[in-house]
Amino acid sequence: MFTAGMALRTALKSSSAVFGESRVLMSSLMGTCSAPSCTSALMSRHDRTACGSFAIQPVRHYARPARKKKQVAESQLSDLPPTMLKKEYAAVPLAQTTDDIVQRLLNLELASHSEKLKLKRDQLIAKVQMDESDCSSPQVKVAILTTRIRNYQEHLQKHNKDMANKRRMLMAIDRRTKLLKNLRLVNYNAFENVCQQLGITYTFPPEYYRRITRHWLAKKALCVKVFQEVQKLKAEKKLKMKQSVASTHREASEKTQQNSL
Template sequence: MLANIVLRTVLKSSAGILRESGAVCSVLSAKPWTSNSALLGARVGCAAGSFAVLPPVRHYARAAKKRREGSESQLSDLPPTMLKMDYAAVPLAQTTDDIVKRLLSLELANHSEKLRLKTEQLIAKVQRDKNDRNSVEVRVAILTVKIRNFREHLQKHQKDKANKRRMLMAIDRRKKLLKNLRLVNYDAFETVCKQLGITYTFPPEYYRRATRRWLAKKAFCIKVFNEVQKQKKEERLMMKKSLASTDTGSH
């Protein structure tokens, strides 16, 4: 008896679904402006005895991603008509025709040539004399050009970890040079910061708490370092003695 009741309910529900699907099929067939894909889906649904499922809509026209506007490049003040650094002192390059001048100008120069010219311009602002190429001021100028170039590169390529590490190392070296220059010659330090547009921030005070554990660890590290230096010194003495003995034996 229970099985008969369950069978009747299943038949009634299936008959109701078939009636609803037939009504949907008749409505779709009555609309001639319906798309072919929709009619095909409706026919497949009617044949299967179920509701018609429309094909998924594919969003091909997506909005373009907005590019982040970076800061102005340090090379933007270089005019494209300026000659390259290798040809600026050649008098023949000044009197040649326009086509050759364009080939020798910065308009067709690569990025490295423009960086060289920018480096020379910053060096000329802070160098002590014309032959100065190794002073603290010149090294600060060279590091400044590198740091700004890395910064512009990282604004476009944010996941470039290697160049980010190089930029941080260059910043640390420049901080050390500026710190020493500030202690030795404050006037030169102020001139370099003003000419190169550097904002010097003072290093933070030593705020680490000197606990007993940290003091013991530091003393142990110093002791290990001294022992290693003693061993290296003894090894160098042994090497010198062995070399001296071999030289006397050969003679």
């Protein structure tokens, strides 16, 4: 303890001596500035910067770029009014004549997300179904998948690292694309109606592309050669069949002529 206290005293004396010499040097250099306020300001600044590890360095605050707010897309459930009754209470006549507290329980004001989603799915199905009993046509399946895909998109805007739901969304998009492709080939008017009513933009798949290599060229040339040989054999076989049929007809005609004679 005694040795540590002696070392601390000697360090303080040496630092005070250094500070005194620095004050004298500054006063000699700044002889023109005789005002006490000027010298005190310079000395205080010099003391702050010359104290070694005990000094408090000034902090620089750099300007940060302004963060752009993310534009959140409008939800597909935003057009559902809160005063709208739930699906199971829509056909009940007494649901609209009850008091306010009961109506809040029966309408969409306190409904869950799944209940609103079911109601939105029924609205989209009603736009494209052929009749009231239609529940399994390609148009209805496309409407159900569209509701599910838009729900996944809204979820991924808030939770962009949810890879499980992203995978489910891509699988639903592929399934809807196949249904729309088949519907376009079978019934083009129904395909246009579905795209218009549901707000779907159908994009054609990209053209087939393969990187040309020497191995691929040689394989293609061999396939073309084999195809040509097979076509020649088929042509020869057809010619033989025609000749045999013609000979049988000729023989039959000769026999009928002989019998007639």
